[in-house]
Amino acid sequence: MSKRNPIEVFSEWADLDKDYGMEKNHSASVENMLDFALKNQQTPFSFIDAGCGNGWVVRKVTELPNCYAALGVDGSEKMIQKAKKIDPSRAYYCADLTSWTPESKVDLVHSMEVFYYLNDPKIIIQRIFNDWLKAGGRLIVGLDFYLENKTSHDWPESCGINTMKLFSQHEWVGFFKAAGFHSVESWRHGAEKNWEGTLIVTGIK
Ligand SMILES: C[S@@+](CC[C@H](N)C(=O)[O-])C[C@H]1O[C@@H](n2cnc3c(N)ncnc32)[C@H](O)[C@@H]1O
Numbered sequence: 372m373s374k375r376n377p378i379e380v381f382s383e384w385a386d387l388d389k390d391y392g393m394e395k396n397h398s399a400s401v402e403n404m405l406d407f408a409l410k411n412q413q414t415p416f417s418f419i420d421a422g423c424g425n426g427w428v429v430r431k432v433t434e435l436p437n438c439y440a441a442l443g444v445d446g447s448e449k450m451i452q453k454a455k456k457i458d459p460s461r462a463y464y465c466a467d468l469t470s471w472t473p474e475s476k477v478d479l480v481h482s483m484e485v486f487y488y489l490n491d492p493k494i495i496i497q498r499i500f501n502d503w504l505k506a507g508g509r510l511i512v513g514l515d516f517y518l519e520n521k522t523s524h525d526w527p528e529s530c531g532i533n534t535m536k537l538f539s540q541h542e543w544v545g546f547f548k549a550a551g552f553h554s555v556e557s558w559r560h561g562a563e564k565n566w567e568g569t570l571i572v573t574g575i576k
Contacts (some may be wrong), residue, residue: 374533377488378446381424385449390425397483400513401428402571403560408479408511408573415439416478419503421495422446422485426454426463432481433461444471468495471540476505483513493546500550504576510552511573513560514543520567540570547574 384390405428409416415437420428423443433441442462445451446549451465464471469489486492499510516523527535537575538546540557547555552574562568 374527374531376537377532377534379470380532382447382449382481385406385425385453387448390450390453393424393484394427397513400560400571401431401481401483403569404481404483404511404513404571404573405432407571408481408509409435412437417475419444419473419480420425420486421468421480421482421499423454423463424450426450426458428455428463428483429461429463430458440475440477444468445528466502472498472502473554476503476508478505480504480508481512482510484515487514487516487538488532488534489536490534492536492538493549495571496546497550500552500576506576509573510547510576511571512543514570514572515572517543517567520570522565522567529550540572543570543572547572552576
């Protein structure tokens with residue numbers, strides 16, 4: 372199968388309503404990530420979902436009592452059109468994550484199943500550290516395609532996507548530390564037979 376870039380493939384997925392399948396399949400890991408990131412959150416916080424798809428995580432977080440601002444950004448115009456159609460009242464931006472900068476820095480940046488599609492994930496991790504997060508803010512990412520999760524290794528072929536980058540848990544943690552994050556932690560959520568679980572990596576600016 373000839374491979375295409377992720378924006379082309381996920382735009383097609385939006386047309387085919389496969390975004391709802393992602394919402395279903397990713398929701399347990401996202402729940403785990405948000406529970407961790409917000410467990411001690413007692414003050415108002417702002418939020419960005421990087422690679423938001425149809426915006427379901429933005430809508431979920433907006434409902435939390437302490438959230439005063441939430442927005443989503445995704446490179447697929449089709450995904451963003453869908454997000455705005457489902458929820459015209461929220462902020463969704465169509466942009467490439469590697470060049471977009473938010474108008475205001477936020478407390479929490481979340482991203483589920485996105486960073487390994489980028490040509491060099493180190494660049495976005497550094498940009499988020501420099502330009503997206505307030506001091507003391509947190510980045511948390513979830514990844515199902517990684518070295519230890521052998522079941523995922525055929526996804527570039529089965530999904531027909533040309534940019535997917537395979538890194539180990541140790542390498543992802545190293546990217547966070549090299550960008551300047553402290554208190555970097557990583558774990559795997561939802562492991563079962565032949566599935567290592569979602570690799571979750573987080574750190575504080
Ligand atoms: C596997 S989907 C995950 C969507 C959403 N996070 C979810 O869990 O439902 C990956 C998303 O990343 C977006 N994406 C991939 N590369 C991107 C880039 N360079 N800039 C912005 N978005 C990108 C795709 O358009 C797609 O919506």
